[in-house]
Amino acid sequence: MTFFxxxxxxxxxxxxxxxVLALLALVALPFLIRNEFYLDLLVMIFFWATLxxxxxxxxxxxGQISLGHTAYFGxxxxxxxxxxxxxxxxxxxxxxxxxxxxxxxxxxxxxxxFRLSSxxxxxxxxxxxxxxxxxxxxxxxxxxGGLGLLTPFKPGLAYFMFDNKMAYAYIxxxxxxxxxxxxxxxxxxxxxxxxxxxxxxxxxxxxLGVDTHRGKMVALIISVFFTSAMGTFYSQYFQFIDPESCFxxxxxxxxxxxxxxxxxxxxxxxxxxxxxxxxxxxxxxxxLGGVFAGxxxxxxxxxxxGAVMYFPIGVGxxxxxxxxxxxxxKMGSPAISSKPESAITSPQPLKSREVNKAxxxxxxxxxxxxKHFGGLQAVRNLSFQIKRGEIVxxxxxxxxxxxxIFNLISGFYxxxxxxxEFNGHRITGLAPPHKVCRKxxxxxxxxxxxxxxxxxxxxxxxxxxxxLKDPRKSRIEALTMTDFAGLSKHRFSPAxxxxxxxxxxxxxxRALATKPDLLLLDEVVAGLTPRETKELMSIIQAxxxxxxxxxxxxxxxxxxxxxSGRIIVIHHGEKIAEGTPAEVGENKAVxxxxxxxxxxxxx
Amino acid sequence: MISIGLTLIxxxxxxxxxxxxxxxxxxxxxxxxxxxxxxxxxxxxxxxxLPAFFVIGLAIQxxxxxxxxxxxxxxxxxxxxxxxxxxxxxxxxLFKADYRTVKTxxxxxxxxxxxxxxxxxxxxxxxxxxxxxxxxLIYLKSTYTGMAIRALAQERRASMxxxxxxxxxxxxxxxxxIACVGAxxxxxxxxxxxxxxxxxxxxxxxxxxxxxxxxxxxxxxLVGGLIIGVIEGFSGFFISPHLKEAVYFxxxxxxxxxxxxxxxxxx
Numbered sequence: 001m002t003f004f005x006x007x008x009x010x011x012x013x014x015x016x017x018x019x020v021l022a023l024l025a026l027v028a029l030p031f032l033i034r035n036e037f038y039l040d041l042l043v044m045i046f047f048w049a050t051l052x053x054x055x056x057x058x059x060x061x062x063g064q065i066s067l068g069h070t071a072y073f074g075x076x077x078x079x080x081x082x083x084x085x086x087x088x089x090x091x092x093x094x095x096x097x098x099x100x101x102x103x104x105x106x107x108x109x110x111x112x113x114f115r116l117s118s119x120x121x122x123x124x125x126x127x128x129x130x131x132x133x134x135x136x137x138x139x140x141x142x143x144x145g146g147l148g149l150l151t152p153f154k155p156g157l158a159y160f161m162f163d164n165k166m167a168y169a170y171i172x173x174x175x176x177x178x179x180x181x182x183x184x185x186x187x188x189x190x191x192x193x194x195x196x197x198x199x200x201x202x203x204x205x206x207x208l209g210v211d212t213h214r215g216k217m218v219a220l221i222i223s224v225f226f227t228s229a230m231g232t233f234y235s236q237y238f239q240f241i242d243p244e245s246c247f248x249x250x251x252x253x254x255x256x257x258x259x260x261x262x263x264x265x266x267x268x269x270x271x272x273x274x275x276x277x278x279x280x281x282x283x284x285x286x287x288l289g290g291v292f293a294g295x296x297x298x299x300x301x302x303x304x305x306g307a308v309m310y311f312p313i314g315v316g317x318x319x320x321x322x323x324x325x326x327x328x329x330k331m332g333s334p335a336i337s338s339k340p341e342s343a344i345t346s347p348q349p350l351k352s353r354e355v356n357k358a359x360x361x362x363x364x365x366x367x368x369x370x371k372h373f374g375g376l377q378a379v380r381n382l383s384f385q386i387k388r389g390e391i392v393x394x395x396x397x398x399x400x401x402x403x404x405i406f407n408l409i410s411g412f413y414x415x416x417x418x419x420x421e422f423n424g425h426r427i428t429g430l431a432p433p434h435k436v437c438r439k440x441x442x443x444x445x446x447x448x449x450x451x452x453x454x455x456x457x458x459x460x461x462x463x464x465x466x467x468l469k470d471p472r473k474s475r476i477e478a479l480t481m482t483d484f485a486g487l488s489k490h491r492f493s494p495a496x497x498x499x500x501x502x503x504x505x506x507x508x509x510r511a512l513a514t515k516p517d518l519l520l521l522d523e524v525v526a527g528l529t530p531r532e533t534k535e536l537m538s539i540i541q542a543x544x545x546x547x548x549x550x551x552x553x554x555x556x557x558x559x560x561x562x563x564s565g566r567i568i569v570i571h572h573g574e575k576i577a578e579g580t581p582a583e584v585g586e587n588k589a590v591x592x593x594x595x596x597x598x599x600x601x602x603x
Numbered sequence: 604m605i606s607i608g609l610t611l612i613x614x615x616x617x618x619x620x621x622x623x624x625x626x627x628x629x630x631x632x633x634x635x636x637x638x639x640x641x642x643x644x645x646x647x648x649x650x651x652x653l654p655a656f657f658v659i660g661l662a663i664q665x666x667x668x669x670x671x672x673x674x675x676x677x678x679x680x681x682x683x684x685x686x687x688x689x690x691x692x693x694x695x696x697l698f699k700a701d702y703r704t705v706k707t708x709x710x711x712x713x714x715x716x717x718x719x720x721x722x723x724x725x726x727x728x729x730x731x732x733x734x735x736x737x738x739x740l741i742y743l744k745s746t747y748t749g750m751a752i753r754a755l756a757q758e759r760r761a762s763m764x765x766x767x768x769x770x771x772x773x774x775x776x777x778x779x780x781i782a783c784v785g786a787x788x789x790x791x792x793x794x795x796x797x798x799x800x801x802x803x804x805x806x807x808x809x810x811x812x813x814x815x816x817x818x819x820x821x822x823x824x825l826v827g828g829l830i831i832g833v834i835e836g837f838s839g840f841f842i843s844p845h846l847k848e849a850v851y852f853x854x855x856x857x858x859x860x861x862x863x864x865x866x867x868x869x870x
Contacts, residue, residue, distance in 0.1 A: 065676070264677075
């Protein structure tokens with residue numbers, strides 16, 4: 001994800017040569033192979049590659065592990081076959097009808113299921129597929145139950161039946177290439193970044209304006225379309241379907257298996273997986289199936305366990321790493337934008353989107369905000385205002401409700417009472433959080449939420465995408481932001497390799513990349529060394545100088561007192577004081593509740 | 604009981620054991636062969652199977668689960684799924700796909716209980732299951748290891764700091780979970796028949812029970828089990844016995860959606 005072909009010439013040349021050669025080979029193969037057995041194998045490889053690729057869009061990119069994809073496969077197979085048998089509708093049309101039905105079902109089922117955590121999501125999808133299998137077996141009037149449906153053989157393009165396997169091979173190949181093309185396009189696009197970011201950290205993604213629910217739904221719909229279409233292909237290729245083959249759990253497991261072996265979340269991974277494992281599967285069945293039923297599944301199980309335990313990146317991931325290393329050796333430097341460095345470190349384009357930027361106007365206002373968790377009143381009758389261009393500190397003892405206030409503002413919690421107004425718009429009840437972000441409120445988290453397996457630059461790009469759609473422009477913008485946050489050295493390192501101080505910088509840069517009018521900072525300097533604190537403070541000052549209004553929670557008094565023009569003190573969810581740092585420092589209630597008696601003397 | 608084993612494993616290790624049903628299947632086979640070859644009564648075979656499955660559980664945990672404990676959920680899910688595939692097909696290879704039952708002297712015995720006829724093996728099954736569950740609950744409440752297991756289910760790091768050997772405790776929890784399912788297999792054998800995929804039939808019901816009761820509450824599993832029993836009876840009567848499983852799963856999905864912590868769960 002860290003590069004775009006056009007920017008690196010050597011790379012794109014080498015890559016396009018490989019792609020063209022591979023394409024030629026793929027197109028020639030069905031034509032060259034005359035042996036029925038091998039041709040069948042080829043059809044199966046293309047078939048599985050398409051299915052695994054479809055699964056990978058949802059499971060690999062978006063990280064939603066579905067173990068019920070066989071449901072959509074079965075719907076596709078049954079819909080087209082039933083339409084053909086009962087109404088003589090061409091399976092080609094049936095394929096789209098089946099896909100439409102699958103998508104409808106997936107939307108209805110997926111919508112609530114995405115709220116579940118990964119283990120339960122997987123369970124729910126299995127259960128759903130099982131329900132469909134039982135229904136298909138039970139509903140004998142329509143599906144002939146366990147007997148299955150046999151389509152009488154009648155070759156012809158309109159019937160989606162052919163007397164030679166070559167035609168099937170080309171159709172399957174076309175599906176596979178289409179699927180790869182779609183995955184590739186997604187990976188490069190804003191949508192692809194969004195999917196990976198929500199896989200890495202859903203809350204983090206939401207805070208940067210990513211509509212995570214919509215992302216998952218769209219990934220599901222695309223994935224289901226291909227799965228269902230392959231169901232139709234299967235029914236036309238074998239001309240026989242029954243509940244056991246079309247709604248089988250083993251199909252649901254096979255898809256992730258191929259993706260994992262090939263490389264999860266990569267474009268070509270599932271294809272590689274299918275090319276590696278399908279022949280093994282067919283051969284094992286051929287050699288040993290007679291004497292030893294189920295051996296292929298034992299081997300599959302062993303490969304699966306071995307792969308997730310010792311080789312989780314898959315063949316695709318391995319090749320990618322090798323490839324990048326090879327390029328690095330060959331070119332002597334890591335892949336960096338072709339733009340000269342000087343062009344990147346030009347002055348900040350950190351302009352607010354609003355035209356009206358007059359300081360002193362009220363930007364954000366909270367009126368009698370309330371929030372309780374069960375019996376605990378976390379925020380009580382809280383009101384305050386923030387003017388444009390201010391830096392306001394929010395302090396108070398641990399458990400006073402500071403982070404709760406942030407979560408209320410940014411839409412992670414919904415308020416039980418009161419109003420919030422931002423830039424003239426009411427934002428109370430504007431959950432989910434991505435909407436708040438898009439209105440112009442950015443936030444960081446006290447416990448940082450980096451997208452660990454994405455590079456620093458890609459992390460920031462997710463933020464930039466909040467305002468920009470074009471990946472290339474976003475990349476340039478993100479590079480500027482990387483420099484601004486002092487992360488230039490690490491731009492291509494994965495976020496997981498950063499130190500805590502750098503993670504905090506990244507968190508800040510990412511939030512800033514969404515171009516907020518109001519930035520909420522939750523303890524950005526907590527846990528840093530004095531030097532790191534100083535550096536981060538100067539970054540915050542620079543942000544403020546660019547006209548961004550800041551509301552910060554902080555326990556490091558030196559930092560809040562120095563940065564803030566005004567401080568609000570919270571205790572037990574209530575505002576107990578408000579004023580300039582000096583006023584607050586003198587306030588008796590504040591000293592009793594928070595600062596302690598030694599504060600003034602110690603200073 | 605199957606569900607209690609599952610709950611224990613999930614509550615403590617936070618891993619859903621997709622291979623749980625396969626352990627049930629194995630224990631049913633173990634019980635079957637002990638009866639067939641040595642004439643050991645299925646109920647007596649618990650004495651052998653329970654400790655044996657505990658050891659098997661320890662070993663499986665050490666070899667397959669422990670390495671992925673700190674991995675993303677995807678790896679955990681597929682490790683147990685891989686395990687399930689292997690066990691199921693090894694059984695298929697060794698024992699073939701035939702349905703097998705044991706025929707004991709008391710298989711068809713019924714007891715007349717205030718006008719209700721209760722089959723003798725079912726009643727024994729109920730009593731034995733309750734006994735083992737009670738023993739387990741007492742163990743968890745009163746011994747050090749039991750407490751360690753419960754502590755671990757709450758908070759892993761803190762437990763580590765309290766001097767609990769985390770990996771050892773995980774192994775024991777997994778071992779007990781598997782031992783439970785092992786005992787369940789022996790108890791089930793006189794009532795039911797065994798075949799290589801029998802596990803998936805039961806384990807999906809067990810999942811429903813776990814979800815229904817709350818995935819970290821052992822008592823919840825017990826109540827969930829009773830509720831499912833009632834639902835089974837009603838749906839078989841009012842809808843259709845063939846759609847019994849479909850009804851479970853619909854309930855299952857609904858509970859997952861509307862009360863993911865279950866009836867007795869806490870978050």
